[in-house]
Amino acid sequence: MTKRALRALRECGFTRRYFLKGVGALVVGFHSGVGTAGASVPRRNVAVDQVDSWVAIAADGSVTVYSGKCDFGQGFATVQYQLAADELSVPLDQVQLIYCDTALTPDQGTTDGSQSDPTEFDPSGLRQALATARQALFQMASQLFQVLPDQLAVQTGVISVMGDASRQVSYGQLIGGSLFQLAVDASATPKDPSQYTVLGTSVPRVDLPVKMTGQFEYVQSVRLPGMLHGKVVRPPAAGAKVINVDANSVQGMPGNIQVVVKNDFVGVVADSEWEALQAAKALAVTWSDGLAVHDQQDLYNYMRQQPSRDAYTVSSGDVDAMLQQRSQLIRATYLYPY
Amino acid sequence: LIEAAQIRVLFMASLILTGNGNQFTADVDPQSPLLYILIHNLQLNGPKFGCGLAQCGACTVLLDGKPIRSCVTPMSSAANHEVITIEGLGTVDSPHPLQTAFIEEQAAQCAYCLSGPMLYGKVYVEQNPNATEQDVTQALNGLLCRCYSHVRMVRALLRDARGLQ
Numbered sequence: 186m187t188k189r190a191l192r193a194l195r196e197c198g199f200t201r202r203y204f205l206k207g208v209g210a211l212v213v214g215f216h217s218g219v220g221t222a223g224a225s226v227p228r229r230n231v232a233v234d235q236v237d238s239w240v241a242i243a244a245d246g247s248v249t250v251y252s253g254k255c256d257f258g259q260g261f262a263t264v265q266y267q268l269a270a271d272e273l274s275v276p277l278d279q280v281q282l283i284y285c286d287t288a289l290t291p292d293q294g295t296t297d298g299s300q301s302d303p304t305e306f307d308p309s310g311l312r313q314a315l316a317t318a319r320q321a322l323f324q325m326a327s328q329l330f331q332v333l334p335d336q337l338a339v340q341t342g343v344i345s346v347m348g349d350a351s352r353q354v355s356y357g358q359l360i361g362g363s364l365f366q367l368a369v370d371a372s373a374t375p376k377d378p379s380q381y382t383v384l385g386t387s388v389p390r391v392d393l394p395v396k397m398t399g400q401f402e403y404v405q406s407v408r409l410p411g412m413l414h415g416k417v418v419r420p421p422a423a424g425a426k427v428i429n430v431d432a433n434s435v436q437g438m439p440g441n442i443q444v445v446v447k448n449d450f451v452g453v454v455a456d457s458e459w460e461a462l463q464a465a466k467a468l469a470v471t472w473s474d475g476l477a478v479h480d481q482q483d484l485y486n487y488m489r490q491q492p493s494r495d496a497y498t499v500s501s502g503d504v505d506a507m508l509q510q511r512s513q514l515i516r517a518t519y520l521y522p523y
Numbered sequence: 524l525i526e527a528a529q530i531r532v533l534f535m536a537s538l539i540l541t542g543n544g545n546q547f548t549a550d551v552d553p554q555s556p557l558l559y560i561l562i563h564n565l566q567l568n569g570p571k572f573g574c575g576l577a578q579c580g581a582c583t584v585l586l587d588g589k590p591i592r593s594c595v596t597p598m599s600s601a602a603n604h605e606v607i608t609i610e611g612l613g614t615v616d617s618p619h620p621l622q623t624a625f626i627e628e629q630a631a632q633c634a635y636c637l638s639g640p641m642l643y644g645k646v647y648v649e650q651n652p653n654a655t656e657q658d659v660t661q662a663l664n665g666l667l668c669r670c671y672s673h674v675r676m677v678r679a680l681l682r683d684a685r686g687l688q
Contacts, residue, residue: 258633389629396634397622399569399610403635406568439552457563459555 233291236321236365239314240269244361246342247279252311253293254301255285256392257404261301263390265311270383272315272376275342275356277383282391308371316373318365325359414458416465418451422475427451434469444468485520553599558582560598561608569609570638573667580639580666584608590643609638612645621645621683628679632670639666640676648684656681 231238231251241249250269256262262282269280283289285296293304305311323334326344330337330352338347345353355361378384395401420426430451432444440460445452451470455461479487508514551560561567561584573581575594582594585607593606613619618626621641631637640663647662648654654662659677668676 258635260632389626393626393629393631393634394615394618396631397609397625397637397641398613398615398618399567399608399638400615401634402568403571405572406562408563408566457555457559459552459559 229289231291234369236314236317236367236369238291239311240318242356242360244357246355246357248273248275249281250311251290252284252305253291255296260390260392262392264302265305266391267383268312269315271381272312273319274339312375314369316375317370320373321365321367322356322359326354329354413454414461415452415454416461418465418468418470420472425472425475428471428473431469435464435467438464551598554597556594557596557598557601558593567608567610571635581636583638583642585642590646609641620686624679624683628675630675630679631672636668644680648680652684652687654684
């Protein structure tokens, strides 16, 4: 579903969850089995600008956080547990994370480019929602005790009046089981990293037991009823174009083979992966010659001569000025296999 | 189809699969690699497709107790043999001692390759409980891990070997 379509739905008063239920569409959720909710999940708002989309606090004080990022094996989950534990000052074992479920988690777009953790620490991510939640909890306690928020301190999910430990209230008592009904506040201040007690420490990965016992559901493990399997038929050379595809070459092969040709893309679809693989091998495709590959001996020179768009990945200072101050200069060229 | 955690699959014939006393039938091509049957027909998540060319080890299973690459092992060769995947070793609640060692050493990042190091390693340390670090490192030769977790895997296998001594 495109962002525009989603926005249109929201403007019509549909939440995504409601829409999907309404049309009976199939909701594909990937989850690890680690701390995921059961089947009877109430309808959730998953708008990224709402605190409730990111964090829920139960009556017993346990914290559930939500991330729209997915685990493809990069193992980003544990850091989010640590982030929630630090941002809300709750023990790690009172945190659970639900992630990568389109019906339950904020739409954070794609999961790619090693950006899952950085995104959750961004102003648009989980950390800001947690900071807003903590600010709101402090305001609730402030009203309850009639003291300013800066007179309050929190430890293991219990807010107390500084210097008067008899006046204390737990997160569960303040909001347990209820919604914050609050927009994420861009001005809420996340904790300074110097205050972290869980982040930066080595804690056991929450996802490893399921991975070590073969229980984890990778994207490759997703199975849907009636799912077909596709294989791409690749050209022998880069830039080769399709001249002819002889669909008769796979006629009669098992697996209800379908041949897919779209411009210079060729593929086959079959009932099973093995059948698709066999058909992909058997399909007779005539390709044009494609692009000549440059002589490998001279490849790096050739690459240097190609047009390039230069951009900084990191720009951390005036390199030329720093080199001027050198005590010793070492010149070297490193070539990375291509 | 079946509780993955219970799998200790016994192939009575190419088309009949038995696991923990349960029998499963599958209409499969005897030439189909065992891996596809495990993944699709038995819906197991332990053995993985990595390269499909027996070059990485992600598809490793034990066939009659010996590690093999299931991506190039046809079903006809698996018939009448016992197949054990990493699901067959233990569960989250009751892991195999080797799985416990891997968890304690945090011996994976993505764990996609895990079937290879765990099953080749299991057989190796059982046969060589006095193996040195160098021995175990050598035993894992040819098993690819893109996350570079080999060092921890070797530690996990040595930890397990100490338990076996």
